[in-house]
Amino acid sequence: MRIVVLVSGTGSNLQAIIDAVAAGELDVQIAAVGADRKGTYGVERSAAAGLETFVVDFKDYTVRSEWNAALTAKVLSYAPDLVVSSGFMRIVDEHFIATFENRYINTHPALLPAFPGAHGVRDALAYGVKVTGCTVHYADTGVDTGPIIAQEAVTVEPDDTEEALHERIKVVERRLLVQTLKDLAAARKAPVA
Numbered sequence: 001m002r003i004v005v006l007v008s009g010t011g012s013n014l015q016a017i018i019d020a021v022a023a024g025e026l027d028v029q030i031a032a033v034g035a036d037r038k039g040t041y042g043v044e045r046s047a048a049a050g051l052e053t054f055v056v057d058f059k060d061y062t063v064r065s066e067w068n069a070a071l072t073a074k075v076l077s078y079a080p081d082l083v084v085s086s087g088f089m090r091i092v093d094e095h096f097i098a099t100f101e102n103r104y105i106n107t108h109p110a111l112l113p114a115f116p117g118a119h120g121v122r123d124a125l126a127y128g129v130k131v132t133g134c135t136v137h138y139a140d141t142g143v144d145t146g147p148i149i150a151q152e153a154v155t156v157e158p159d160d161t162e163e164a165l166h167e168r169i170k171v172v173e174r175r176l177l178v179q180t181l182k183d184l185a186a187a188r189k190a191p192v193a
């Protein structure tokens with residue numbers, strides 16, 4: 001299974017994928033890692049790992065649909081079986097979703113449909129939930145919407161900070177994302193009955 005991973009920042013979830021592949025635990029080929037802006041650590045660490053990288057910088061486009069078209073074409077050029085939004089903080093349009101129908105997944109640090117958006121951890125804390133978690137789902141044109149593939153809960157501790165809680169969620173999230181990729185890769189290989 002060839003994958004393209006999209007990031008906007010640190011890429012610690014991406015690193016978990018890279019590590020699992022390197023350890024022989026995850027049978028996928030990382031065709032490329034792409035970002036929506038220059039200078040991300042996610043792209044830097046991918047290049048250091050010898051992976052193909054690209055940037056389709058949102059700031060280089062005045063019209064959003066042109067950025068979407070450029071991103072779609074770039075990702076398509078790697079012929080991925082699956083595209084993984086891993087801390088990729090941009091909404092893509094119908095053209096991208098249609099091109100990668102049932103092949104575009106996202107990871108999010110909350111139990112969707114609760115607390116979508118860029119501040120899922122902060123919003124869950126502010127609401128006062130006692131349990132939150134992470135979700136891997138097929139993505140559509142909404143903000144963290146689409147059919148859920150896997151979820152796992154994380155308990156909120158008294159006096160939790162956003163940073164501390166997000167770090168604990170990410171520990172679970174990395175494992176859940178790698179497991180989901182394993183499951184999707186295995187399903188592709190399974191003989192049709």
Ligand code: GAR
Pocket residue numbers: 007009010011012013014042086087088089107108109116117118119120144170173
């Ligand atoms: C992850 O927790 C991911 O779920 C979140 O950004 C973080 C990226 O961390 N994504 C969203 O909030 C999407 N709405 P990473 O760059 O260290 O993998």
